[in-house]
Amino acid sequence: MGFQDNLPGIHTRAFNQVSIDCVYSPVADDPYIFDQVSCKITIEYDVVLQPSGYDAQVIEVGTTITALYPDVKKPQFNSTFETADKIFTVQKIIENDKIFVKMTVSEAEI
Numbered sequence: 411m412g413f414q415d416n417l418p419g420i421h422t423r424a425f426n427q428v429s430i431d432c433v434y435s436p437v438a439d440d441p442y443i444f445d446q447v448s449c450k451i452t453i454e455y456d457v458v459l460q461p462s463g464y465d466a467q468v469i470e471v472g473t474t475i476t477a478l479y480p481d482v483k484k485p486q487f488n489s490t491f492e493t494a495d496k497i498f499t500v501q502k503i504i505e506n507d508k509i510f511v512k513m514t515v516s517e518a519e520i
Contacts, residue, residue: 421509425478428452432493434482442483449481451491459514474504476512485513495520
């Protein structure tokens with residue numbers, strides 16, 4: 411067993427040290443997850459995002475969250491992550507390497 415074989419486990423343990431608890435609620439037609447799932451996320455505020463659309467010319471600033479792939483697979487648009495004080499609604503997946511899933515979200519206070 412080499413270093414590459416241990417990499418997902420190393421990432422998972424490190425992620426769990428810096429993340430917060432939440433409940434993932436998939437949309438009704440999610441093909442991967444059918445029920446609510448307890449998981450962990452990290453939150454990044456004021457992230458510079460690539461403009462969306464072919465003719466977009468303005469850089470956007472937004473919020474992203476990251477979750478472990480085995481917990482949430484491929485979250486769909488409008489799936490939610492609920493922490494103790496906020497609800498994050500998925501807008502778009504921006505990175506998925508089968509270890510972590512990073513997505514742009516909108517947020518609302520509970």
